[in-house]
Amino acid sequence: MTDSDIPEDAPRCSHCGEPFPTERLRALHRGLEHPDSLDDAERAAFEDAYRGEGDDIRSFRLRALAALVALYFGFLMTYAVVAV
Numbered sequence: 001m002t003d004s005d006i007p008e009d010a011p012r013c014s015h016c017g018e019p020f021p022t023e024r025l026r027a028l029h030r031g032l033e034h035p036d037s038l039d040d041a042e043r044a045a046f047e048d049a050y051r052g053e054g055d056d057i058r059s060f061r062l063r064a065l066a067a068l069v070a071l072y073f074g075f076l077m078t079y080a081v082v083a084v
């Protein structure tokens, strides 16, 4: 991504000026990179974003596990049909 790809109105970190595609990513960045200089609203936004990220990761893990199980049984059934 080059500087020309970043829209002018992208949310920017109020501490280091780095641009982010979404408010949620900016809140996560501020909580992880500038934890000692957050005000109450920024800290609340970080905690909400952090909790939301945990839910997304849990959902991704379940979907990845389901895909692996489906792939495993797909190969197993293919082997059973081809090898016998």
Ligand SMILES: [Zn+2]
Residues within 6 Å of the ligand: 013, 014, 015, 016, 017, 018, 029, 030, 033, 034
């Ligand atoms: Zn920053």
